[in-house]
Amino acid sequence: MITNTELQYRGDLYPSRIVSYKHDVDSVFFYTDNNVILKVTVIRDSLIRFRFTTKGYFSNDFSYAIDKNHSQGYNFLEVSDNETYYQIKTSKVQCRIQKLDLRLSVFDLDGNVILEDELGFHWEESYEYGGNIVKMSKASKEGECFYGLGDKATQLNLKGKRLENFATDQYAFQKDQEPLYKVVPFYIGLQNKQSYGIFFDNTFRTFFDFCQERRNVTSFWAEGGEMNYYFIYGPQMQEVVTTYTDLTGKPELPPLWTLGYHQCKWSYYPESNVKEITAKFRELKIPCDAIYLDIDYMDGFRCFTWNKDYFPDPKRMVAELAENGFKTVVIIDPGIKIDKNYAVYKEALEKDYFCKRADGPYMKGKVWPGECNFPDYTNPEVREWWAGLFKELISDIGVKGVWNDMNEPAVMEVPNKTFPMDVRHDYDGNPCSHRKAHNIYGTQMARATYHGVKRFAYPKRPFIITRSAYSGAQRYSSSWTGDNVASWEHLWIANIQMQRMSISGMGFTGSDIGGFAEQPSGELYARWIQLGVFHPFCRTHSSGDHGNQEPWAFDEEVIHITRKFVNLRYQLLPYLYTMFWQYIEEGIPMLKPLVYFDQEDAQTHYRNDEFVFGNQILVCPILEPNALGRRMYFPKGEWYNYWTNTLVPGGKEMWVDTQFDEIPLFVKAGAIIPKYPVQQYVGELEFDELTLDVYYKEGKEKSVVYEDAQDGYDYKKGRYSLLSFQLTGKSNKLIIQLHKEGKFETNYSKYKLNLIGLPFKIKSLKIDSEKVPFDKEAFEADNYLVVDKEFAVLQLIGE
Ligand code: MIG
Numbered sequence: 077m078i079t080n081t082e083l084q085y086r087g088d089l090y091p092s093r094i095v096s097y098k099h100d101v102d103s104v105f106f107y108t109d110n111n112v113i114l115k116v117t118v119i120r121d122s123l124i125r126f127r128f129t130t131k132g133y134f135s136n137d138f139s140y141a142i143d144k145n146h147s148q149g150y151n152f153l154e155v156s157d158n159e160t161y162y163q164i165k166t167s168k169v170q171c172r173i174q175k176l177d178l179r180l181s182v183f184d185l186d187g188n189v190i191l192e193d194e195l196g197f198h199w200e201e202s203y204e205y206g207g208n209i210v211k212m213s214k215a216s217k218e219g220e221c222f223y224g225l226g227d228k229a230t231q232l233n234l235k236g237k238r239l240e241n242f243a244t245d246q247y248a249f250q251k252d253q254e255p256l257y258k259v260v261p262f263y264i265g266l267q268n269k270q271s272y273g274i275f276f277d278n279t280f281r282t283f284f285d286f287c288q289e290r291r292n293v294t295s296f297w298a299e300g301g302e303m304n305y306y307f308i309y310g311p312q313m314q315e316v317v318t319t320y321t322d323l324t325g326k327p328e329l330p331p332l333w334t335l336g337y338h339q340c341k342w343s344y345y346p347e348s349n350v351k352e353i354t355a356k357f358r359e360l361k362i363p364c365d366a367i368y369l370d371i372d373y374m375d376g377f378r379c380f381t382w383n384k385d386y387f388p389d390p391k392r393m394v395a396e397l398a399e400n401g402f403k404t405v406v407i408i409d410p411g412i413k414i415d416k417n418y419a420v421y422k423e424a425l426e427k428d429y430f431c432k433r434a435d436g437p438y439m440k441g442k443v444w445p446g447e448c449n450f451p452d453y454t455n456p457e458v459r460e461w462w463a464g465l466f467k468e469l470i471s472d473i474g475v476k477g478v479w480n481d482m483n484e485p486a487v488m489e490v491p492n493k494t495f496p497m498d499v500r501h502d503y504d505g506n507p508c509s510h511r512k513a514h515n516i517y518g519t520q521m522a523r524a525t526y527h528g529v530k531r532f533a534y535p536k537r538p539f540i541i542t543r544s545a546y547s548g549a550q551r552y553s554s555s556w557t558g559d560n561v562a563s564w565e566h567l568w569i570a571n572i573q574m575q576r577m578s579i580s581g582m583g584f585t586g587s588d589i590g591g592f593a594e595q596p597s598g599e600l601y602a603r604w605i606q607l608g609v610f611h612p613f614c615r616t617h618s619s620g621d622h623g624n625q626e627p628w629a630f631d632e633e634v635i636h637i638t639r640k641f642v643n644l645r646y647q648l649l650p651y652l653y654t655m656f657w658q659y660i661e662e663g664i665p666m667l668k669p670l671v672y673f674d675q676e677d678a679q680t681h682y683r684n685d686e687f688v689f690g691n692q693i694l695v696c697p698i699l700e701p702n703a704l705g706r707r708m709y710f711p712k713g714e715w716y717n718y719w720t721n722t723l724v725p726g727g728k729e730m731w732v733d734t735q736f737d738e739i740p741l742f743v744k745a746g747a748i749i750p751k752y753p754v755q756q757y758v759g760e761l762e763f764d765e766l767t768l769d770v771y772y773k774e775g776k777e778k779s780v781v782y783e784d785a786q787d788g789y790d791y792k793k794g795r796y797s798l799l800s801f802q803l804t805g806k807s808n809k810l811i812i813q814l815h816k817e818g819k820f821e822t823n824y825s826k827y828k829l830n831l832i833g834l835p836f837k838i839k840s841l842k843i844d845s846e847k848v849p850f851d852k853e854a855f856e857a858d859n860y861l862v863v864d865k866e867f868a869v870l871q872l873i874g875e
Contacts, residue, residue, distance in 0.1 A: 088198045088211070089130070091178035097162065099155055104164055106173060114178055114197075120149040121166040122309035123319055126180070127302060128197050130208060135302075138506050140516045141277050141548035143325030169309050182272075182307055190272050190309065191265070194293050197303050205511065210278070210303040213295035220267040221681045222286040222294070223313075223671065226260030226545075226580045227557055229253055229569045232669055232684045234263065234286045241282040243515050243544045245486035245493050247559045248593045251569055257484060257558045258545045259515040260580045261296070262324075264316050269676050273308035273316040275323065279515045279546060300511055313579070313672045314664065321581040321663030325551035329660055330584065331537045332786035333403055333758040334477070334554070335652050336365030337642045338615035340405075340588075341625060343370035346386035347393050353626060354402050358756060362627055362639045363646045365757045367397060368479060368617070369406045377445035378413050380420055380465050394474040401757030405477035405539065406469065410485050410521050411441070411448030420465065424451060429458045434498035434509070441487035441495065450485060450495075453520035454513050455502035462521075463528030470532035477539035478525050480553070483518035484544045518544025519552070526552035535788050541613070545582065554584035554613050562591025562622075567604055568684075568699050574611045575687050578665035579672055584656075586613030595622035598630035599701055599736075602637040606739045607697040609645040610689045612656070612666050637737045643754045650750040650766070650781055655690035657782040666690065674711045677727070683709055692747035692779065693718075696732070696740040705733040708740055715742035716771050721832050743769070745833070746777025748801045748812070758786065765828040765862065770812070772833035774805045784820050795820045808836045808874030814867055822865075829861040836874030843867045 091112035098105045103117040111132040117125040127134070152167040161172040169190070173180045179196035183189055194215040199208040222234040230237060230252050241259040249256060261276040263284060276282060280300040287294060296305075306323065310316045339357070344350045350367060357364040373390075375381040382390050394404045412421050412430070424430055430449035431439040438449045451458050469475045487494055494514065501513035522542035529538035540553040549555070557573050560566045570587035577585040589608040590596045595618075596604065605627075608614050618625035627638040645652070658664045665672065668688040670680035686696040686708050694715055696708040710726040717724065717732075718741035724730065732740040743749060751767040766781075781799040784791040796818040804811040810831075841850040844867055855861055863870060 087200050089200065090195070090198045091128075094162070094173070094175045094178060097155075102151055102153065104153075104155055104162075106162065106178065108178060112178065112197075114173065116164055116171065116173070118151045118153045118164070118166050119306075119323075120147065120319070121151055121168040122315065123323065124166070124169070124171060124182075124307045125305070126307065127304045128210070129302065130199055136506055138504065139277050140279070140504075140519060141324050141546060143323065143548065143551060146323045146325070182309075184270070184309075184311070188268065188270070190267075190270060191274075191307060194295075199303070202300065205300060205509075207300050209297060209299055210301065211295065211297040212276075212303055212305070213293050216287050216292050216294045217267050218292075220265055220287075220294075221671070222263050222265055223669070224260070224263040224273070224576065224580050225284065226262075226582065227256050227258040227573050227577060229256060229573065231682070232572050232575060232671070233682050234284075236286065236288055238283065238285045238288045241284075241515065243484040243494075243518055243546075245482065245484050245558075248561050249559070251565055257543050258549075258555065258582070260545075260547050260582065262320055262547060262580055264313060264579065265294070266313065266671065266675055266681070269311070271310035271313040271316045271675060273306075273310070273320050275306040275308065275320055275547065277304050277306065277547070278302065280512055281515070313675050317579050317581070317665055317672070318663035321550075321659075324548040324581055326660045326663055327550050327552070327584065328537065329656065329784075329791060330539055330554070332649065332653055333365040334539045335612070335649060335656065336614075336758050337363055337609075337645065338366040338368065338405070338613075339364050339626065340368035340615050340617035341370065342618070342620045343372035344368070345372045345383070347388070350393070350397070354397060354400060356626065356628060358400065360628060360635060360639065361756065362635070363642050363754065363756050365401065366403045366405050366477065366615075368615075369404065371407055371409070371444055373406060376413065377409075377443075378415070378418050378420070379408050380469065381418075391473045398474065401760055403476035403539075404474070405479055405541070406475050407479040407481055408525065409443065409480070409482045410450050410453070410517075411443035411445060411482065412451065413445035414440070414447045414449055421449070424449070424461070427461065429455070429461060431495070432500050433496070434500060439495055439499045442489055443482060443487060451521075452501055453517060453524050454504060456504055458502075459520065459524035459527065462524040463531060466525070466528035466532050470529055476533070476536075477541070478529050480518070480522050480525055480540065480542040483521045483542060484514075485517050516546045518542060519546045519549040522549055522553040523551075537787055537789070547581065550582045550584065555582060556585065556613060556615065556617070557587045559592045559619075560588050562594040562596035562600060562618075564600060564700055566591055567600065567607065567697070570604070570611075571607055571687075571697055571699070572684050575667050575669045578612075578667035579669060581663070583659050583666045584612050586611040586615055588615070588617035590616055590618060590625045592617060592619050593622075596625070597701075598634040601625070601627075601630055602634045602736065603698050603739075605638050606641050607695070609641045610667075610693075610695045612652075614645060633736070640737060646754050647751040647767075648749070649752050649758070650783060651690055651693075654750070654780055654782040670709065670711050677711065679709060679729075680711060686711075692744040692749065694742040694744070698734060698739050704735065705731055706740065707731050710742070714745035714773065716745060716833060717741075718743055723833060743771050744777070745771055746773030746775065746803050746805065747771045748779035748803060750781045762823060764824050765826045766822070766824050766865070767828045767830060768801075769830045769832060770803070770810075772805050772810060772831065772835065773803065774807065774835075776805075777803050779803070783822055791820070794818060797822050810834065810872040812870040814870070825865055826862050827865055829863065831859055831861065831872075834872070838872050839875040840873045842869075842871040842873065844869055
């Protein structure tokens, strides 16, 4: 064995033998004789934190990612030891730490290995910066798969890949290009039908290697900071993802209109152009809820100003747009123009809020406004000031959402596209350089923006969208995947990115529909909108320098397809809102990759294309030109073709025919799917019936529908409505039991049941065990049954 003294001159250093340990309520400290301490904290029985120091003491414990409200739960913690290792046991897992070298392994209670150190923790001292380059390597078994890590533009399963986390403005990124805009150092391992998670909470540049360098080794490392990671036990992927999301936080509910369709371009101006665009949506009857103003609305790209030639009276314009159902969202960048006549600049300068270089000068960089300084959003006082700047935009002008761009942060005309690494940051009282603050800069900007918009929008809910993000950013903001390209390959990438973001805790995300750079063909645009309406955030955006990208920039058929699919999204709003509610309540991802849906089925492990939207709708986009069908995999269960209502058994791959105006879309047998009427914008119509598409199944299936006032915070005081439908299908009977919860009274008074796949003819109807009249002819004419919403048990009895 090589000793530590020898290794010091070769690079890597290792912990040596454990000499003592100490145990407190939820943590165990292990001390080695070369100053390494490992602190093992049992946060929950299925969530364990491992934190290492090489200095003999720990620095201040601070994280931007961890939600201070995360659940800690009851823990069972038992420490024992034998000759070779210490053992820490919780009620879910046992963790062994080798006395010789601090290597650790985690087992389930049946003794199956879930995670095992290869070299384990090791490090390299950094002479240049001080501190360590911290490294970890784990043994990986044959067949192990890896998922997660946020916005990576590559296959869903990350096995065989090396990935880098460093927030980067990556214009027109390519497949497999690294690094991208967001940093989510969290992955899910799946091995032996068991899932576990690792969250490496370190904001320095990090790398993950999933068996690329060495076939049986997974490793992750950071250019500084601490080896500090969380192990999350599954065994189901759902438990891993919900635990991670609980740890890093969930958002509040967004206003329902944000789940509508959004239209954007760089840039819509002047006012007459904005009015033309919004009018055209209404004229063509393509629903739309939001219109965006990109950087040209400002006066010389100065944040919080308006170009008065283009927008002489923003308040009036925003109000007029609102009358027509359009919410206005405006862009705000971090670069503040150096201009002594510009109020925001002057104030930040006076108060010393800009980031500084190591030797004192302000950080200066070129962005859209020209030379800029940049607020240090890692300083709480700066965030507070920034939040206050939104008063006029939100309270006075009536803007409803703010779009944070360029916050990686992006700097033009410099080789590394961002700040030099010596720039100083407050890091909430833990002063550091840009090496440590870079990856969370964007999140702190979005956080400050969120607080400002929320303050001035109250009692309405705020809406924020950010380009850069670190784990936890989901608490403050939605996001989009940055500057993609109008290509078929990018449609493939977008599909995977949104699934990956969903299982990485950041579900409220979308791609620029149609592609940002270059111009899509009508066919590509149509295929993209057909997928985009199934993404939590649904916005068309383009750079504007390759022609227009509104639906009417294409031919009649594309207009028809756009309308058809956006209409479908608006019909599915209660379904979409319910899945959002499950995300904020329980951390359940809105989009479920097939492997998440059924990890036991090895066929799902390398699939990229199909995903489950919510819990009961299976979506498979068409990702190539001239395709009137494709092969796809059906996971477990039985699935109704949405367009034809024919039933397909799961567990196999099949060819599915489609038209140009359809994509393969399937509904789980037994599902009850709620639908609103098509509206041109959220809240346009009052309606008296909630449509329920009821998909018969022999057996049981539960469906839920969450509703509330669609905005505001009353839902937090119990003013919501949660309908739980339990469907039970028998050969000549269909029973629907309904349980209601919550204090919110929905406006409608009836359900309109659309019965699909009933294997029998209805003879009679019972509501709460009373026979009620049944108009057979009327039912057979259109298959709809209208019932009063106040029922507990509905029975359809066959002949
Ligand atoms: O340097 O504001 O990703 O969505 O339209 C380009 C102009 C700056 C990049 C964003 C894009 C936005 C554009 N911005």
